[in-house]
Amino acid sequence: MHAKDFSVSLTADRFPLVRDIGANHTEGTYTHHDRVLDFDVFLFVTKGRMQVIEEGTEYFVGEMEHLFLKKGGHHWGLPLTLPGTTWYWVHFNSVVDERVSYSDYCPMPELDYYFPDQYQYRFAMPKHGTSAFHLTLPNRLQRLLEDYGKQKDNGMTLISLQVYQLFLELRQAELSRIAKKTAGKTDTVAGRVMEYLTKHMEEDFSSKQLSDFVNMNYSYLSATFKKLTGQSIIEAHTKLRMNRAIHLMRSTPLNVSEISERLGYRNPFYFSRVFKKVFGEPPSTYMSHFYKP
Template sequence: MLIRDGFPGQRLRVLPRPRVAEALSTPITGRMLVTDAGHFPHAAAHGRDRPRGAEEVVVILCTGGAGHLEVRGEEHPVAPGEVAVIPRGEPHRYRADPRDPWTIWWMHVTGADADDLVTAITQPSNDFSPVMQVHDPYAAKAALEHALVSLERDETLASLFAASGAAWGLLAQLAADRARGAKETGDPILAAQDYLREHLETTTSVAELATIAGLSVSHFSARFRLASGMGVVEYHKRLRSARARELLITTEATVADIARAVGYDDPFYFSRQFRAINGTSPSSYRLSFRDRSQPHD
């Protein structure tokens, strides 16, 4: 049995249908409108079966676990760092992998620009391909989160504009990724950054990263700072902070458990590092986000 929603730690926003109709009559949101957005962490048994397709374009970014998309008689696996883009009206069925359920960020979009961009993404050479590797999955996740946060704020035109901008940027980038072809490999700095993202829980020295990159420590450090705008230690600290913010929002884990999950054995030291970047403590950050997410009279 497939479950539509209701997962621990999920975030979900859906515009009322009358608001959708109003927004589609406005020039900007009439061309690109995010109608639904969400984040489902470790979504066991999640899935949908739409024999007539959806009214909007469906975009699903997998950031963990795995899933499967069935469309036009073919099954497409969806792995971390991959995105499924389903044109509106396209019959489909998708589901989380039963042994390793996916974690996803997703949105529904509609409008003339959405349709044009989706055609560029899914049919670059008249060869329908609804699943693709994202060249920068972290930027894609940020765009989807931006769209979701905008809808979580309120349903004013300003928030809808913000969500539309994030969606337009994401779809345009996916179209560019598709046009460029397979993700380029071989950049030693990108490899080092990927390594840091994948090893948040461990401490990695600059010398170790330089070895991974195949460069001297001094050359690697200079190139890393040029590419990232900061040194390795600061870059890794900010990656850890971003992951900690996500865990604070989407889980009930204690601050100590989250500290360990992102590589800090000492929760007090973690809290000091978190405050230095975010201007508030982990506990206050969690409470303030929940306050913003609650409906107000």
């Protein structure tokens, strides 16, 4: 089976629960255990090189490289791990709410206000690799290991939260690395579209103006944006306008009709219907949640 079927995914609404953390060093040639586990594994090599086989795919994890091993996958090794290899490991359970239908797309940074489905997405961790961020991991993992051995209230929860933060930063480092490599390629389309939409969030949407701004055919833009972000251009534009509405509710004395007019909605009742569709309640009710002077 191909390794991509064994990527480890986390969700935005549940943090991984750490089972245990440890560190190992081998003086002689080492062979990884042959096993099938009921939890996920994070390995990080600080010195030497470890060999692991997962479901027939062989990995060599070098210095300052990580590897995630998937729960339920068969992994083992040959006597190919170098003498003197040192590594950290974290065993954890990825907690998924089976009642939730998770999206495979993270909300875009420009759409960072709370929506009803804001946390209902999953994201795959980079299976194997390294980055500049990995240079910080030896010290962080050592501190985690030291904290793991201490008795404190809510100790395991605090450790799990720290591991979750570390995983999120590791993933962000990988996304940044990929973005630098692909600068100027197809995935920058989403950024250009969001740049235009952000500048024009207080106006009705114009597909022609967007096409002229990006200098691309709108049909191509629309299909590419949907593929990259999981939502349509119109959906993104609407959410930006609703985000702007919330900002105006928080920071100005404008009423619903005035906010509607400010955002280019000629009919405040239509604005209210759109707002309720996005947030699940009308703007007048939403405004009542804020503390205002």
